[in-house]
Amino acid sequence: MRGPVVAVTGAASGVGALLTERLAASDEVKKVIAIDERRGECDAAQWHILDVRDPAIAEKLRGADVVVHLALDLDLETDAAARTAYNVRGTQTVLTATAAAGIHRVVLCTSTMVYGALPDNELPLSEDAELRATAEATGVGDLLEIERLARRAPRAHPGLNVTVVRPAVLVGGTDTALTRYFESPRLLVVAGSRPAWQFCHVEDLCSAMEYAVLEKVDGELAVGCDGWLEQEEVEELSGIRRMELPSAVALGAAARLHRIGLTPSPAGDLAYTMHPWVVSGSRLHDAGWRPRWTNEEVLAELLEEVSGRHTVAGRRLGRKDATAAGAAGATVALLGAAAVVRRARKARRRI
Numbered sequence: 001m002r003g004p005v006v007a008v009t010g011a012a013s014g015v016g017a018l019l020t021e022r023l024a025a026s027d028e029v030k031k032v033i034a035i036d037e038r039r040g041e042c043d044a045a046q047w048h049i050l051d052v053r054d055p056a057i058a059e060k061l062r063g064a065d066v067v068v069h070l071a072l073d074l075d076l077e078t079d080a081a082a083r084t085a086y087n088v089r090g091t092q093t094v095l096t097a098t099a100a101a102g103i104h105r106v107v108l109c110t111s112t113m114v115y116g117a118l119p120d121n122e123l124p125l126s127e128d129a130e131l132r133a134t135a136e137a138t139g140v141g142d143l144l145e146i147e148r149l150a151r152r153a154p155r156a157h158p159g160l161n162v163t164v165v166r167p168a169v170l171v172g173g174t175d176t177a178l179t180r181y182f183e184s185p186r187l188l189v190v191a192g193s194r195p196a197w198q199f200c201h202v203e204d205l206c207s208a209m210e211y212a213v214l215e216k217v218d219g220e221l222a223v224g225c226d227g228w229l230e231q232e233e234v235e236e237l238s239g240i241r242r243m244e245l246p247s248a249v250a251l252g253a254a255a256r257l258h259r260i261g262l263t264p265s266p267a268g269d270l271a272y273t274m275h276p277w278v279v280s281g282s283r284l285h286d287a288g289w290r291p292r293w294t295n296e297e298v299l300a301e302l303l304e305e306v307s308g309r310h311t312v313a314g315r316r317l318g319r320k321d322a323t324a325a326g327a328a329g330a331t332v333a334l335l336g337a338a339a340v341v342r343r344a345r346k347a348r349r350r351i
Helices: 014-024 057-061 080-100 140-156 177-183 202-213 231-238 247-259 267-273 282-286 295-306 322-350
Strands: 005-009 031-036 046-049 066-069 105-109 161-167 169-171 187-190 199-201 220-223 242-245 310-312 315-317
Touching: 005 014, 005 057, 014 031, 014 202, 031 057, 057 080, 066 080, 066 202, 080 105, 080 140, 105 140, 105 202, 140 161, 161 202, 169 177, 169 202, 169 295, 177 187, 177 267, 177 295, 187 231, 187 247, 187 267, 199 202, 199 295, 202 220, 220 282, 231 295, 242 247, 247 267
Parallel strands: 005 031, 005 066, 031 046, 066 105, 105 161, 161 220, 169 199, 187 242
Antiparallel strands: 310 315
16 A cells, blocks of 8 residues: 555544544555554554653654654643643654654644734734744643744754644543633633634544645644634523623632632633634645534534533532532632622722
8 A cells, every 4th residue: 555654642542543543544544653651442553552752762653654743741630740741851752753763754733822812813813923822821831842842843853844733722522721611600701802712623633634644735734613703602602601700800810719729720721712813724725625614513512522511710520529519619709709899999989
């Protein structure tokens, strides 16, 4: 069979498992080398069990034509320092090992979050737009460092082609601060903000990465549904009512709750529910790729996935979890008290 031999890291679960299955079934791919710390379910792949930070990975990659690095930890509950150590060191090791194995093509995956959620963002942003995100949101600091490594790699390893795929809000078996936003009884809206929602189904992400693997497109690629949804459309489609708070109250409460350990999400995550960060996917479109899913369809799938889950301020609650229930009460009390205090201060100033 003609076609490339593709190595996939993080191949046992999540997006890595879906891509491994997809590539293994493709007539355009000769062979898939799957790498993870445990064996996955794709029997058609050749498996190697090891940590991507192990320099021995270079030997496991030999014979591949392209490497797709998906071994990332973006779990909300993971210790932040441990998460960064794994993500950054893992990416460094894979890039170095790829070059050492004589492979000239690598595909990395970050997120459109690297553009930053800012009130003056254009709708949509160009893929060439400046990356203006800060490290204040969950995992975004790691993704920015991966982007920096991607830019530096071709200079450190001449002849190495690095493609970076940036999905919008990823849906389909995922658990992030942004998917948990839709598990809340009310959608928190910061007064005066202008949210815009663009989603990406994991199936579309995998098909876009396959395009990159087969060299149909390269460079920095944004992946997502066409267009976006305004907050009012999201509320109408979801049937979830909003809870509107002043910016200072919402950000202050989020910072305090995270600082005392009641919520996994830092205040920086709120920016992505306040300001637009919609991106044009023009490079993939120019190459002939099209998303199969619409924003409306992905939102409907997300709502079905999170049905029955209960999250307040990013903390998921179990029915039998008394501690979490206490945290929920504290969250609601703090947000409510802050809003009441704010209104009282305004009332006093008017007198």
